[in-house]
Amino acid sequence: MLRQSRTENDLKILLTILACVIVGVLGFIGFIYSGIYDVSALHPDNAIVAWALHTTSDHSVDARLGGIIVPPGLDKPEMILAGGHRFAKNCVVCHGGPGLKRTNIAQGLNPQPPNLFLATRKPWKEEMFRFIKYGVKMTAMPAFGKTHTDEQIWELVAFLSKAPGMSPEDFAALTGISVPKPAEAKPAGG
Ligand code: HEC
Numbered sequence: 001m002l003r004q005s006r007t008e009n010d011l012k013i014l015l016t017i018l019a020c021v022i023v024g025v026l027g028f029i030g031f032i033y034s035g036i037y038d039v040s041a042l043h044p045d046n047a048i049v050a051w052a053l054h055t056t057s058d059h060s061v062d063a064r065l066g067g068i069i070v071p072p073g074l075d076k077p078e079m080i081l082a083g084g085h086r087f088a089k090n091c092v093v094c095h096g097g098p099g100l101k102r103t104n105i106a107q108g109l110n111p112q113p114p115n116l117f118l119a120t121r122k123p124w125k126e127e128m129f130r131f132i133k134y135g136v137k138m139t140a141m142p143a144f145g146k147t148h149t150d151e152q153i154w155e156l157v158a159f160l161s162k163a164p165g166m167s168p169e170d171f172a173a174l175t176g177i178s179v180p181k182p183a184e185a186k187p188a189g190g
Contacts, residue, residue, distance in 0.1 A: 041110040053111070053138060061130050068126040071151075074158040083159025084174030086152065092177065094140060099168030099179035109140045119165035128157045 031037070044050065073079060087095075094106050094113040106113055115121075132153050135143030144153060159174065168179040 041108060044110060050111070057136050057139070061127060061136075064134075065126045065130055068129055070125045070129075070157075071154055074125070074154060074161060076158070079155050079158040080162055081159075081174055082152075083155035083157070084171075085176055086148075086156050087159055088175040088177050090144065091156075092175070097168075097175065097177065097179070098166050098171045099181075100177070111139050113140065116160055117163045117166050117171070121164040123161045123164060125157050125161060128160055129153055132156055 045053065087097075092100070093103050094109065095116050096102050096106055096113075098117050131141065133143065133145040133148075133150070135141045135145075144156075148156075162170075162174075166174075168181075171177070172179040
């Protein structure tokens with residue numbers, strides 16, 4: 001008798017859990033089809049979504065750094081120069097550079113591409129390699145592993161390792177991009 005009512009109780013609990021799961025799944029599907037969530041890039045994500053995306057992305061990248069071994073020679077001037085030219089071709093439109101005005105594309109992105117030249121940045125080579133090779137889903141950061149060899153990606157890492165606090169003159173010399181001197185910049189609206 002006692003054993004039977006226990007089995008009944010277990011069954012009830014199981015059915016309740018199942019009902020909750022079904023309601024949850026239907027609610028989630030309903031949310032997807034409802035159009036309630038605004039995917040426009042004009043307004044930043046709300047704080048919870050922004051936190052969830054960034055935390056997922058940071059932990060995903062950091063969890064996959066294990067097999068990445070920094071090759072020797074990243075300090076060689078020719079490696080840094082090659083990376084600078086690759087940066088000019090592939091990255092500057094979003095990440096900008098010292099002395100450059102931010103492009104319309106960079107201003108319109110959400111999440112915003114980080115400024116890789118901030119003096120306070122601490123470049124972490126393995127992590128940069130991972131970001132550049134594999135990109136980041138649901139952000140504008142492309143995976144350059146489709147078009148670049150590992151060696152070419154290490155050239156970019158070599159350049160970016162020198163990026164924090166880089167002067168506009170050094171940036172211009174390493175990338176081949178001509179950076180307007182502040183004195184030459186036209187006044188706004190002029
Ligand atoms: C179309 C825009 C776009 C282009 C082009 C682009 N990036 Fe990014 N990049 C982003 C965005 C957006 C992020 C931020 C991703 C995030 O929020 O997780 C990012 C993140 C990064 C990061 C991680 C920075 C950090 O703070 O942890 C590195 C390193 C990076 N990009 C390097 C590059 C390099 C090198 C290139 C060129 C080979 C490049 N990116 C091209 C948009 C771009």
